[in-house]
Amino acid sequence: MSVNIGRILGIPIRIHWTLWLVFLLIAWSLAVGYLPATYPRLSATLDWIVGAVSALLLFVSVLVHELSHSYIAKKNGLPIARITLFFFGGVSEMTEEPRDAALEVRMAAAGPLTSFAIAGLLGAIWYVGRLTGFPDAVIAVLGYNALINAALGAFNLIPAFPLDGGRVLRGTLWQSSKNLLKATRNATRVSEILSLIMIAAGLLLVVTTADFVNGIWIIFLGWFIRSGAETSLRQTQMTEALHGVSVGNIMTRNLLTVTPDLTVQQLVNDYFLVHPHGGYPVVQNDKLQGVVTMGSVRSIPREKREFETVAQAMVPYERIVTINSTASAAEAMQKMAKNQIGRLVVTEGDRILGIVTRGDLMKTIRTRQDLGVSDTTFR
Numbered sequence: 001m002s003v004n005i006g007r008i009l010g011i012p013i014r015i016h017w018t019l020w021l022v023f024l025l026i027a028w029s030l031a032v033g034y035l036p037a038t039y040p041r042l043s044a045t046l047d048w049i050v051g052a053v054s055a056l057l058l059f060v061s062v063l064v065h066e067l068s069h070s071y072i073a074k075k076n077g078l079p080i081a082r083i084t085l086f087f088f089g090g091v092s093e094m095t096e097e098p099r100d101a102a103l104e105v106r107m108a109a110a111g112p113l114t115s116f117a118i119a120g121l122l123g124a125i126w127y128v129g130r131l132t133g134f135p136d137a138v139i140a141v142l143g144y145n146a147l148i149n150a151a152l153g154a155f156n157l158i159p160a161f162p163l164d165g166g167r168v169l170r171g172t173l174w175q176s177s178k179n180l181l182k183a184t185r186n187a188t189r190v191s192e193i194l195s196l197i198m199i200a201a202g203l204l205l206v207v208t209t210a211d212f213v214n215g216i217w218i219i220f221l222g223w224f225i226r227s228g229a230e231t232s233l234r235q236t237q238m239t240e241a242l243h244g245v246s247v248g249n250i251m252t253r254n255l256l257t258v259t260p261d262l263t264v265q266q267l268v269n270d271y272f273l274v275h276p277h278g279g280y281p282v283v284q285n286d287k288l289q290g291v292v293t294m295g296s297v298r299s300i301p302r303e304k305r306e307f308e309t310v311a312q313a314m315v316p317y318e319r320i321v322t323i324n325s326t327a328s329a330a331e332a333m334q335k336m337a338k339n340q341i342g343r344l345v346v347t348e349g350d351r352i353l354g355i356v357t358r359g360d361l362m363k364t365i366r367t368r369q370d371l372g373v374s375d376t377t378f379r
Contacts, residue, residue: 015085030055057141126142163225258292282314283352321339
């Protein structure tokens, strides 16, 4: 569950609920551990204030880190759907992957370089502040955030998905081999090895030192890296399998359509219980009026289905997500994922040409992978 807090550079910024948990954990750990030991002259109240401000500044730094990725992407024509800040930091959600190895390296490297730049700036102000007598509370905020940004930059350079270092590694391998899928597979293997090392190190820490907190944290990070690597490989394999395939190649052209004056019960009896489709275009006078789905039917109480019509149950034309027949199948997959829907109506103006479903995409992916035609080389 995420909350939209605004836009920067035209990109929606969202905060996942887990970020609030991390905020409290960081503020608490600073207030009761790090600050009393490092800055004993601060009062307990100031410890909590400094902890909260430091946690907030850290999240601002993570946002700037993600914005650096997004800026490079947008500058090179890659759309960014949103930036989400969550438990492990942040993620810039691209609606399509870079088609150029050098661009992937530049985009990935921008984040750690930005974190190092923030660390350097805060460190310089911290140094000047110590010489000129800044209050301890200000020095504490500057010092902690300089250190944590340097650590953030270094951690993200680990050559493992989904960290920036993993993308730098993949981009470098891609430049060398000229093959995206091969580069992704090799980068995934490196990620899996590193994740196993981290999990083993975490277990060893728990068993030998009884340091449960740090041990479990390292195990969790190892699992996160392994999961991210496997997800990245699956996404690349699917995108690769759809490379060169247009929506017009796989869409269903001979559609069963319904009229808006049909009752919902007639729709259930004559269509959903007879045919395997999960949704139907609503057409009148050869013009698309909307789409009615099983979800639409479920929203109508059973006792009202005899007299309520499809026009009352359908998703109207203005709210339908459509796509052109010349668009790529990969774009269709991204649109479905972005809008959390299972089908797209293929249109030309207000004229319906066909429909493409998630099932169509998955069938195409499986067929092309089984026939060995998905290992396309991108240049």
